[in-house]
Amino acid sequence: MCPSIVRNTRASERDVSVGPWRDGERARRYDSASNRHFYGTLLAKLAMGAGPFPAGSGLDLGCGSGFATEGLLQAFPGVAWRGVDVSAPMLARAAAKPAVAAVSLCHAAAEALPYVAGSFAVVVSNFSWHWFEPAAGDEVLRVLQPGGWLLVSAPLRHFSSAEGNRWLARKLHARRRNFRRLGSQGLRMEEMANLLPGEMRIHRLESVVIEERFPDAQTLLTTLESRGSLHAIFGADGLESFSDKPESGLAFEWHVGLLHAQRGP
Numbered sequence: 001m002c003p004s005i006v007r008n009t010r011a012s013e014r015d016v017s018v019g020p021w022r023d024g025e026r027a028r029r030y031d032s033a034s035n036r037h038f039y040g041t042l043l044a045k046l047a048m049g050a051g052p053f054p055a056g057s058g059l060d061l062g063c064g065s066g067f068a069t070e071g072l073l074q075a076f077p078g079v080a081w082r083g084v085d086v087s088a089p090m091l092a093r094a095a096a097k098p099a100v101a102a103v104s105l106c107h108a109a110a111e112a113l114p115y116v117a118g119s120f121a122v123v124v125s126n127f128s129w130h131w132f133e134p135a136a137g138d139e140v141l142r143v144l145q146p147g148g149w150l151l152v153s154a155p156l157r158h159f160s161s162a163e164g165n166r167w168l169a170r171k172l173h174a175r176r177r178n179f180r181r182l183g184s185q186g187l188r189m190e191e192m193a194n195l196l197p198g199e200m201r202i203h204r205l206e207s208v209v210i211e212e213r214f215p216d217a218q219t220l221l222t223t224l225e226s227r228g229s230l231h232a233i234f235g236a237d238g239l240e241s242f243s244d245k246p247e248s249g250l251a252f253e254w255h256v257g258l259l260h261a262q263r264g265p
């Protein structure tokens with residue numbers, strides 16, 4: 001087991017694609033009140049109708065700075081939660097939160113979890129699965145108990161006609177030379193149903209829309225960048241790709257897939 005923030009020797013951020021998450025300054029920008037609201041809202045939607053879980057441990061996989069962990073502790077106080085993330089700066093932000101202090105946090109990659117088989121009654125991934133390599137599915141299957149639960153929220157690849165989405169799409173189109181197709185851009189709905197390589201009994205699979213309003217396009221861009229969303233599209237170029245004067249008052253829609261599934265026997 002991984003009792004505290006330690007470096008997992010099997011796989012670490014040296015071996016997997018950490019995307020934008022390695023950077024301490026980015027972790028600081030991520031850990032904002034508006035992001036707490038966004039990720040907390042997502043977690044609340046994901047937790048709806050879930051549980052009770054069999055007695056035992058739960059894993060917040062890709063726990064980041066602990067927003068979802070806080071929600072899980074409140075929603076399911078009977079579960080002994082642990083957190084794993086590949087980013088040391090994000091974990092340090094989680095460890096500094098009083099509400100998360102009692103949670104065992106582990107610096108490891110989803111693709112090589114430092115837990116023995118069948119360790120968890122439930123694994124939760126709140127807006128992090130789209131960053132994982134496919135090997136994470138094998139690992140989650142391994143660490144879940146037979147009959148254990150998998151709860152995932154992930155952004156869907158979906159075109160929305162909200163004005164903020166259209167504004168961003170126009171910018172993307174104008175900068176299409178920079179466009180790189182990365183897995184972290186989101187999942188398709190049918191991919192959500194096949195996250196684990198083994199048998200999964202699906203109890204809930206739906207898409208929801210989360211709408212946010214931004215005072216201007218610059219705020220929209222910096223917020224999306226803090227969540228890694230622009231990095232997923234442009235790689236390291238990020239915000240520098242947008243030089244046009246921002247417009248004002250933009251609604252932005254996130255189409256999110258929610259999955260509740262149970263590992264087969």
Ligand SMILES: C[S@@+](CC[C@H](N)C(=O)[O-])C[C@H]1O[C@@H](n2cnc3c(N)ncnc32)[C@H](O)[C@@H]1O
Pocket residue numbers: 016017018021039061062063064065066067068069084085086087090108109110111125126127128131132133227228
């Ligand atoms: C958008 S954040 C979500 C964090 C958290 N679940 C929340 O609700 O606030 C995505 C997180 O996934 C983590 N991550 C990305 N790739 C990972 C991997 N291969 N293994 C473990 N964590 C990973 C990042 O470091 C980041 O903290």
